[in-house]
Amino acid sequence: xLKQARGSSGRVALIISLSFGLLWEVGVRVFNVPVxxxxxxxxxxxxxxxxxxxxxxxxxxxxxxxxxGLLLGVLAGALLASLLTLHPGLEGGVMTLAILVKSTPLVAxxxxxxxxFGFGVLPKVMITALMxxxxxxxxxxxxxxxxxxxxxDLFHSWNAxxxxxxxxxxxxxxxxxxxAALKISAPLALIGAxxxxxxxxxxxxxxxxxxxxxxxxxxxxxAAIFVLAAAGVIIYRGLDWAERRAxxxxxxxxx
Amino acid sequence: xxxxxxNLSHVFNGGADRHALxxxxxxxxxxxxxxxxxxxxxxxxxxxxxxxxxxxxxxxxIEIEGKSPVExxxxxxxxxxxxxxxxxxxxxxxxxxxxxxxxHNLDREPRLLPQHAxxxxxxxxxxxxxxxxxSGGMQQRLALARLLTQEAALWLMDEPFAALDELTRERLxxxxxDIWGRLRPTVLWVTHNIYEALRLADRVLVxxxxxxxxxxxxxxxxxxxxxxxxxxxQQLLKTLRxxxxxxxxxxxEWAVSC
Numbered sequence: 001x002l003k004q005a006r007g008s009s010g011r012v013a014l015i016i017s018l019s020f021g022l023l024w025e026v027g028v029r030v031f032n033v034p035v036x037x038x039x040x041x042x043x044x045x046x047x048x049x050x051x052x053x054x055x056x057x058x059x060x061x062x063x064x065x066x067x068x069g070l071l072l073g074v075l076a077g078a079l080l081a082s083l084l085t086l087h088p089g090l091e092g093g094v095m096t097l098a099i100l101v102k103s104t105p106l107v108a109x110x111x112x113x114x115x116x117f118g119f120g121v122l123p124k125v126m127i128t129a130l131m132x133x134x135x136x137x138x139x140x141x142x143x144x145x146x147x148x149x150x151x152x153d154l155f156h157s158w159n160a161x162x163x164x165x166x167x168x169x170x171x172x173x174x175x176x177x178x179x180a181a182l183k184i185s186a187p188l189a190l191i192g193a194x195x196x197x198x199x200x201x202x203x204x205x206x207x208x209x210x211x212x213x214x215x216x217x218x219x220x221x222x223a224a225i226f227v228l229a230a231a232g233v234i235i236y237r238g239l240d241w242a243e244r245r246a247x248x249x250x251x252x253x254x255x
Numbered sequence: 256x257x258x259x260x261x262n263l264s265h266v267f268n269g270g271a272d273r274h275a276l277x278x279x280x281x282x283x284x285x286x287x288x289x290x291x292x293x294x295x296x297x298x299x300x301x302x303x304x305x306x307x308x309x310x311x312x313x314x315x316x317i318e319i320e321g322k323s324p325v326e327x328x329x330x331x332x333x334x335x336x337x338x339x340x341x342x343x344x345x346x347x348x349x350x351x352x353x354x355x356x357x358x359h360n361l362d363r364e365p366r367l368l369p370q371h372a373x374x375x376x377x378x379x380x381x382x383x384x385x386x387x388x389x390s391g392g393m394q395q396r397l398a399l400a401r402l403l404t405q406e407a408a409l410w411l412m413d414e415p416f417a418a419l420d421e422l423t424r425e426r427l428x429x430x431x432x433d434i435w436g437r438l439r440p441t442v443l444w445v446t447h448n449i450y451e452a453l454r455l456a457d458r459v460l461v462x463x464x465x466x467x468x469x470x471x472x473x474x475x476x477x478x479x480x481x482x483x484x485x486x487x488x489q490q491l492l493k494t495l496r497x498x499x500x501x502x503x504x505x506x507x508e509w510a511v512s513c
Contacts, residue, residue, distance in 0.1 A: 150339035157307050157335030157411075158358045159328045168354065172345045249344035249387055 039219040044226060047219045054208070059227050061204040062193050065121055069128020070189040074182065076129065077136030085144040085170060086162060102134040106195060114200045124201065128192040132185035139184075143177025144170045176250055179243040186235045190228060256320045256332070256408045256441045258283040258306065263315035265301050274466035275301040278315070281460060281469060285408075288435060288442045290452035292495065293462025299445045300413050302467070306443060307335050307411045319409060327409070331359050334407035334440075336415045340398035342386040348373065348397050349382035356404040365404060372400040375434065392423035399431070403438075410442045416451070428454050432479060449495050453488065454481050461498040471498035 021041045027033070028040040035043065048055060080098075084091045106127065113123035147169055155165045197206025205224045212220035244251050265276040275298040283289050291299040304310040306317055308328040319327045327333055342351050352369040359365075373379050376396040386394055395415060402410065416424040432455055435442060446452050452459045453475060461471040473494060477487055 148339075148341070150337060150341040151343065153309055153337065154335065154341040156309050157328070157333060158355070158405075159308075159331050160358060164358070169343070172343070175345075249385060 036216050036218055039222055041222075043219050044222040047223045048226065051220075051223070055205075055223060055227055058203060058205045058208045058224070059231065061121070062190070062197065062206060062228075063231060065124040065196070065204065066128055066186075066189040066193040068121075069125045069192060070132050070182075070185055072125065072129035073132030073185060073189070074136050074178075077133045077181070078140050078178070081137050081140035081144055081174075082166070084141055086166060098134055098137055101130060106131065106192065110196045111199045114196070119200050119202045124193050124196040124204070127196040128189045131188045131192040135184045135188070136178075136181040139177045139181035140174050143174030146177075147173045176243075176247045179239060179247060182239050183236060183243075186239060187232050190232055190235075194228065256327075257285050258320075258409065258441060258443070259318045260302075260306075261316050261318070263302070263305065263317060264313050265298065265305060265310070266313045276305075277466040277468055279467065279469060280315075281472065283441060283443070283458075286439045286441055288444065288455055288457045290444045290446055290456035290459045291462060292446055292449065292452045292459050292499075293467065294464050294499075295447060296465050297462040298465055298467030299462050303411050303413050303443055303445050306409075307333055309335075331405070332407050332409060334402045334405045334410045335412075336398055336402050336410070337413040338415060338417050340386070340394040342394060342397060342401075344386050347383050347385055348378060348389070348400075351386065351397060352401045352404055355401040359405040359407070365406070367404050367406060369400075369404055372403045373397075375403060376400045376430070392419050392427065395419060395427065399427075399434075403434070408440055410440050412442060413445045414447070417446070417448070424451075429480070431455065436479065449492065449499070452495070453491060459495060461495065471495075473498065 025040050025042055028038060080094065084094060109130070110123070110127055113126055117123040117126070144166075151169055151173075152165075155169055160168070193204065194206035194209065197204040198210050201207040205228055209221050209224045212218070212224065259282040261280050263276060263279040264274070267273045267275055279302065291302065293299045301310065305312050306319070306324055308324040317324050319332075324333075343354065346354060349369055352372055356365050356369050370379070370382065373382055376399050378393065378396055378400060381389060381393065381397075386397065389397060395418075398415070416427050419427065428451055435455075442455075444452075444455060456475055458475060459471075459473045460469050461473065462468065463470045471494075473491065475491060477485065477491070481488060483489075
């Protein structure tokens, strides 16, 4: 029954996006919107079809930057959250620093990093990591601390050490929070990579978008947006799938 | 394990101080099954948490075989079971029991194997099942199996069956009495159910409403299993009711729940 519901939700999503595309297409044709303002989706798809190689290569670059940055951000966030859980005294100081990093505007840092580290992949990965780090830290930290009181009592009654409690109780309890963090951070990672490329890059979807934009070649710009949107949806669905398997005890079907 | 509580008091400070327990003293002999009976909020659960080293008392002392609860907890000689079965949802029934077994048998072979413990509570076929797929009664059985593998000499049980339906509760009470008869641990059993206390306990300590004081200490010298039609049982029932009569609010509560 659950599977059925999921399948139909996929169909609904497809129907909604198709209707949206159709409305867009009809709107552009009926009102004769010039292509330098808004290209019809059919035109964008033609551009995509004619330049598959170009977009595939650009996507590969941007996705690797985003995923590598996400991985680093998640690792750093998870490690720091664990450290703060085992040594709660550090929390005040470290969180202040984390918030400082978080509240520095991306558009201010991105050009600087490009200036320091060049047009390659490195500054993009750094920016993506910086963007994803904070939501992961906050989520996992609250996951590690939101353990069932009855389970905490049980571990205390077993006289379990901090370490034992951490690995047997806190880490599994934090797993759902990790996935919530990933679902927030993955789209952020894509945006981070694109914005970073926008400030100067040798390749990638952001670079493609920037080139198309400066030439007012909107079909090329929208083609890149389509690819990004598709990547975002696929990554999100993938995370959803992984979450249902990893956090199986919260899914409705247990056996 | 012999347990002695001497002049124990506990105050919760959160804004206004709330006196949970006032100057409690009693002694439990090794292998005795003692029910702590009283109205909700009388501090009986607090007393149990103090014994389990989950709380530190504001005054007085607890000694278990002459040692402090901290020390006894450190030797992992206490088994704890509360109203929530407190199962780890990401582990199967067998894994839940094995984890407790690992915690409590660090340097020796377990005498009671996890599978055997599951057999004892009638969950032999559920070893590979996750807790979410078990009914409330079966979850509490699983928690009981886990407690058995701890091989603790002192069982601290805080209304473990209170959240279950009447029928399941009665069956589990009977099974627990049977298991206790075989293993003979010392048990402190918190309850607000007068019948449960009479079915299980050798001795019933009746508590007053907050701040909790012991108002009666009644020995239940009846053969097991307890027979309700036994005149002595009925007499004890009356005595226990009378002990609780001093609390007008409580009479209403009994009328509803019994």
